[in-house]
Amino acid sequence: MCGIVGLFLKDASLEPNLGAMLADMLVTMTDRGPDSAGIAIYSGAGEGRAKLTVQSAHPVRDFANLDADLKDAIGTPVLMLIKDTHAVLEVPVGQLEAARSALTHLRPTVKVMSAGEGIEIFKEVGLPKDVAARFGIAKMGGTHGIGHTRMATESAVTTMGAHPFSTGNDQCLVHNGSLSNHNGVRRELKRLGMTFETENDTEVGAAFISHKLQSGDTLGHALEATLTDLDGFFTFVVGTKNGFGVVRDPIACKPAVMAETDQYVAFGSEYRALVNLPGIETARVWEPEPATVYFWER
Amino acid sequence: MQTFDLSKDGLRALNSSLHALKGQTNMTAWEVINPKGAHAIAAGLDAPVEITVRGSTGYYCAGMNKQASIFIKGSAGPGVAENMMSGKVVIDGDASQYAGATGRGGLLVIKGNASSRCGISMKGIEIVVHGNIGHMSCFMAQSGSVVVLGDAGEALGDSLYEARLFVRGNVKSLGADCIEKEMRPEHFALVEDLLRRGEADHKAKPEQFRRYGSARKLYNFNIDNAAAY
Numbered sequence: 001m002c003g004i005v006g007l008f009l010k011d012a013s014l015e016p017n018l019g020a021m022l023a024d025m026l027v028t029m030t031d032r033g034p035d036s037a038g039i040a041i042y043s044g045a046g047e048g049r050a051k052l053t054v055q056s057a058h059p060v061r062d063f064a065n066l067d068a069d070l071k072d073a074i075g076t077p078v079l080m081l082i083k084d085t086h087a088v089l090e091v092p093v094g095q096l097e098a099a100r101s102a103l104t105h106l107r108p109t110v111k112v113m114s115a116g117e118g119i120e121i122f123k124e125v126g127l128p129k130d131v132a133a134r135f136g137i138a139k140m141g142g143t144h145g146i147g148h149t150r151m152a153t154e155s156a157v158t159t160m161g162a163h164p165f166s167t168g169n170d171q172c173l174v175h176n177g178s179l180s181n182h183n184g185v186r187r188e189l190k191r192l193g194m195t196f197e198t199e200n201d202t203e204v205g206a207a208f209i210s211h212k213l214q215s216g217d218t219l220g221h222a223l224e225a226t227l228t229d230l231d232g233f234f235t236f237v238v239g240t241k242n243g244f245g246v247v248r249d250p251i252a253c254k255p256a257v258m259a260e261t262d263q264y265v266a267f268g269s270e271y272r273a274l275v276n277l278p279g280i281e282t283a284r285v286w287e288p289e290p291a292t293v294y295f296w297e298r
Numbered sequence: 299m300q301t302f303d304l305s306k307d308g309l310r311a312l313n314s315s316l317h318a319l320k321g322q323t324n325m326t327a328w329e330v331i332n333p334k335g336a337h338a339i340a341a342g343l344d345a346p347v348e349i350t351v352r353g354s355t356g357y358y359c360a361g362m363n364k365q366a367s368i369f370i371k372g373s374a375g376p377g378v379a380e381n382m383m384s385g386k387v388v389i390d391g392d393a394s395q396y397a398g399a400t401g402r403g404g405l406l407v408i409k410g411n412a413s414s415r416c417g418i419s420m421k422g423i424e425i426v427v428h429g430n431i432g433h434m435s436c437f438m439a440q441s442g443s444v445v446v447l448g449d450a451g452e453a454l455g456d457s458l459y460e461a462r463l464f465v466r467g468n469v470k471s472l473g474a475d476c477i478e479k480e481m482r483p484e485h486f487a488l489v490e491d492l493l494r495r496g497e498a499d500h501k502a503k504p505e506q507f508r509r510y511g512s513a514r515k516l517y518n519f520n521i522d523n524a525a526a527y
Contacts, residue, residue: 252414252433255376255394271354271375272335285354285373287394287413290433 001151002163002176003029004256006237006267007277008144008244008296014263014278018043019140023132025266025273026147030128032269033151036162037131038123040172043142045118045241050096052089053113053120054103055159062107063087073102084134085159086113086122093117096169111160111197116170118143118241123162143298146239146267148174154182155200165203167194168210170241175202176254176269177233185230205230209238223247223293237267243297252290259283265296300325305332309339316366319345335375340368343385360387363404379406382423388497395432398425401442407496414451417444420461426496436463437473445492447502455510459517463510464489466502475516479509 005025009015019041026037044051056062059082067080070089078099079090091099100115114121122135128149132138148163155161164172179185182201185208190196194207208230212222219238223245226236235254238245246267248256259266259274261283268274271285288294302312312330319325326347333339333353340349341361351359354372364383373391382401389397392410399415401423408416411429415437422442433451436444439461449467456473463476464485472478481504489504515523 250433253395257394270335270356271373272356275334287392290414 001032002254003032003149003269003273004146004174004176004235004237004267005029005148005269005273006144006146006174006239006244006246008265009142009263010265010298011263015043015143016141018142018145019136020138021277022145022147023128023137024276025268026128026149027132028273028275029149029269033149034127035150035152035157036123036125036159037128037147037149038121038162038164038174039132039135039137039145039147040114040119040121040164040166040174040239041137041140041142041145042118042170042239042241043120043140045116045143045170047117048093049090050093050115050117051120052091052096052099052103052115053086053122054089054107055086055111055113055123056107056109057085057159058109059085059087062110066107069106070099070102073106074098083122083136085124086135088120114166114170114172116241119166119170119172119239121164121166121172123148123164124159125157125162144239144244146172146174146237146244153178154202155198158198160198161200163202164239165200165206167203167207168213170239171206171210171213172239173202173206173209174237175205176235177249179205179230179232179234181231201232205234205236209236213240219243219245219295219297220293223295227291227293235269238295240297243295245293245295246288247293248288248290250291256288257285258288258294259285299327299329301329301331303331304336304339305334309336313338313341316340316343316345316347316349319343319347321345323347333372337375340366343368346385354391363387373410374408379404379423382406392429398423401425405495407498409497411448417442417461420444424492424495426492426498428496428498428501430467433470434473436461439463443488443492445489445496445498445507447498455512457516458510458512460512462488464492464507465510466506466508469508469510472510475513476510477513479511481505481507481509485509 067078070078163174166172179201182204335356337357343366344364356375358377360368361380367386370389376394379387382404384403388407393412396415398406414432416431416435425444430448440459450469453473455476486504493499
């Protein structure tokens with residue numbers, strides 16, 4: 001099972017409501033996977049700032065003075081917003097990699113959930129409604145976002161095993177299904193320099209796409225390549241700084257429904273996830289074709 | 299007319315009211331509003347009643363239907379009319395994967411498109427699709443008939459038994475042991491009857507269809523066919 005939702009806004013007037021809309025969609029999908037939940041939200045890209053979203057099992061200890069310690073390390077002020085077990089660290093775009101590398105020395109046990117100009121990822125073990133409430137997702141604005149509620153099959157139920165997975169700046173992926181050749185693909189990607197945090201199959205799918213994008217492929221080409229190189233069942237929804245893509249394996253047994261209006265493009269594992277969106281009654285609603293890549297970019 | 303607001307009264311209350319209708323009843327017309335993609339709407343009915351669902355449904359709407367006529371004024375999620383025994387299900391929009399799977403009787407009409415695995419393992423149901431059907435449709439279909447006004451996806455009728463398949467448009471590919479067969483007079487009559495009952499007789503004529511059926515080479519194990527199993 002697993003439940004996936006995605007929302008790409010075309011109408012800027014909806015941007016303040018992105019988090020609320022996405023959280024509502026994800027909560028509707030709770031009975032597709034109660035193990036863990038996560039959301040990636042994109043906002044503020046192109047404004048000269050970048051964000052490092054980090055997670056700790058001991059947030060009180062690890063986040064204490066983290067902004068000041070990072071400022072000392074990279075030489076520019078750091079804005080820190082703590083949300084439960086996660087903290088969003090905002091730095092100038094040019095200082096993102098310096099901040100990330102300083103973090104590994106300053107707080108070695110802290111995990112990086114995402115890094116980039118727009119992306120913030122929040123994920124934890126638990127039900128979507130609890131995870132959304134802990135991180136105040138409903139109050140967040142943004143341009144696009146994706147969410148996932150997990151029924152674990154391939155690896156342990158942990159924070160790091162929750163989706164979305166981010167394996168490149170401003171990139172993330174959620175997955176319904178299971179990959180069968182992930183160990184082989186992981187070995188190959190490691191040889192090419194990609195790094196992995198978990199033994200999870202979906203992380204391999206994410207890293208596969210990130211590697212293609214790093215090599216200069218377009219999002220469309222990277223998604224096409226999943227159809228030839230990844231074996232198993234998958235419906236993927238991918239987020240990038242500017243856009244949002246969908247691809248299903250050729251067997252396409254993992255469900256997917258999409259809706260488009262002048263205001264948005266939305267994805268849900270089931271139609272139920274879309275029913276509260278504005279204008280859904282007159283939206284174009286369709287099931288994405290198997291082995292066909294769809295993407296929208298602004 | 300009984301009207302049931304699913305968002306207010308809930309699925310269990312709806313289905314238990316419908317399951318309580320046995321044999322002849324004077325409450326023959328029901329309307330379900332606010333379905334919002336809920337699962338198992340009007341599943342497991344066994345009475346000659348008419349149900350109109352005003353909107354789109356989720357998994358397994360009208361599953362195991364006996365006798366009832368169920369009209370979906372929207373699209374249907376996966377497994378609509380799965381294992382239908384008798385009666386009728388008419389969908390105004392599209393149907394998701396495995397529509398009419400394992401159905402033993404009754405008529406399923408899909409006025410839009412059906413996605414993958416339509417009629418998989420069907421055992422006597424009749425299916426009329428006004429649009430296209432997706433890949434692996436009628437896989438291991440045992441008996442019954444399917445009429446498709448549009449195109450069929452990859453591997454139509456793979457490992458087919460005795461179901462009769464009629465497609466007007468293109469077939470992307472035929473599955474193992476599925477072949478095109480001659481349209482004989484009884485097939486024209488069958489398609490004509492199904493088009494009429496499937497509310498499609500104004501859209502297509504029997505002579506526009508091609509027939510597909512089993513080559514009957516996979517019925518028994520034959521070492522020469524090992525590669526095809």
